Amino acid sequence: MMTVRPFAAFIAFLAALVSAPALAQTPLRVDVTEGHLDPLSIAITDFVSAAGADGREAEIGSEISRVVTSNLATSGLFDPVDSAAFIEEIEDIDLRPRFGDWRVIDASALLVGRVQLDDANRMVIAFRLWDTATEQQLLGLQFVSSPDNWRRIAHKVSDAVYERLTGESGYFDTRIVYVSEGVGPDGEPVRRLAAMDQDGANPSFLTDRGYMALLPNYSPSAQQITYVSFRDGQATSYLYDLETGRQEALFDNGGTGGQSLSARFHPNGRELVVSAERRGGHDIFQFDLRQRTLRQLTTHPSDDVEPSYSPGGRQVVFSSSRSGQSQLYVMNADGTDPVRISFGEGRYTTPVWSPRGDLIAFTKQHQGRFMLGVIDANGSGEERILYDGYFVDTPAWSPNGRVILFTRGDASPTGTDYSIWSVDLSGFNLRRLPTQGAASDPAWSPLID
């Protein structure tokens, strides 16, 4: 099984090169205003290797460049310049580039880097990020790790560039767990948990074909997931350790035999919120992982489901049919003061609180269509639809709150085809996630240390 452990990477700043005097110009910054995208042009050169180095270093150097280019382009905030247009060939990243060569091909930013294997077979990757207009170095960093970690380093370089140029943390060194939607030999549905890097690399299955697995969510440490398992015959909240592959039912549902659904972690990692069936309907419960205690937060006779903590852990958003059809409600984390926050037409479901705290992603069903949207967490009712289509489910935020993954369904003659898509908070940059086969229920890990 593929698991991701934090790896030892020594990170150091590179010494700044002798600079030309700064030109009076506004600092280079990607405009990330919500509502439009104005991608920044960036030239990403193949990371160089020392003269006489073996072919492996050069290979890793171009692979890193390829991964960084793909990451930044996929974000929608960057427009990588075609390398065929490059004039200057970078040979030594410790020499100042010929900025005119880069300005003339409209590269606002320039990324150069180097790969070296040292005597202990450690891989040293250094890079510099330049503003071609002011001719200033924006960032110079060096990572030291083992050579087989080159892909993770490429993601970390991407995150560093993204953060320096957007002012927001990145999301490239992350993993995604999702449900692989297959069909068995007798036409029966097969739902298995699968995991991959954010860009689709390193795919693997986490569960086998023997039982249905649905609705995964990450722990704040990225080392555990919760999911809904049919291992015991009915929907049951499970906790799955990604390091060891061990899994267990979160709790015995009071001996009632009722189902328990998708559990989400409190930011402290010790508590979860989950909906479970009691006396014929679903209510929201808090589960304490250490004490193994379950505390009931809602008691309304209508179904209360799909709870999600605010990033500070002080509030919980959930969906409830208490007003007739499903709507969104926010309550204190102890279950007090539930307040309705959705007021538009349609059935509102699957609320998920943004990591930034100000917005809640949701899905809505109205007049036969499904929509993905975001609504103000403060109860003003202000909402924005980001995607509208045949079917939408299970929004999942990028760790920086900039991108939303969601399940999308498209009608086909053989039934609905499910796939995972990403969309920028602006509503632009809609992209299909490179999963292997039909997929649903994305969960996005936090940034991995």
Added chain:
Amino acid sequence: MKRFAFAAVAAFGLLASACATPQPEPEPEIDTTPVVDTTPDRDPQPTGPVPGSLEDFEVNAGDRVFYGFDQYTLTNEARATLRRQAAWLSSYPGVRILVAGNADERGTREYNLALGARRANAARDYLVSQGVDPSRIETVSYGKENPVCRQSTEECWARNRNATTVIQSGANS
């Protein structure tokens, strides 16, 4: 389970059509050799499902009830089916059942798991009100994960909004 139901319905249909179809005039020259084998240990001609069997339940009581979109209230038709189920179950007190609630695909996954539980519970509660011992009934929700059909049509979605009663044990075979 579905294959059983399908086979039973098909056999029933053949018998019905055999009765209804006008028979051609017999040929004038009749073979007088007896066609009926009277060997006593031979199985009787099929006359329908074995009483107390899965087929009997599915054909003569009806194994599922249907719900409206986003609903879990029982229709009159659903109540009638459940009354037949309850009557059948009272005749075969050793039978234990699982009531599985299902939803169409026009809803989100978690919402539909909760809705399926409501549907199963509504059917279970009605069976209990008709005298079935609750200890004989288990419920489960499959949400939208176990559809009987996959087409993206209203007709298919309507079939998938159901509570299906599955005999767990105690049936005749």
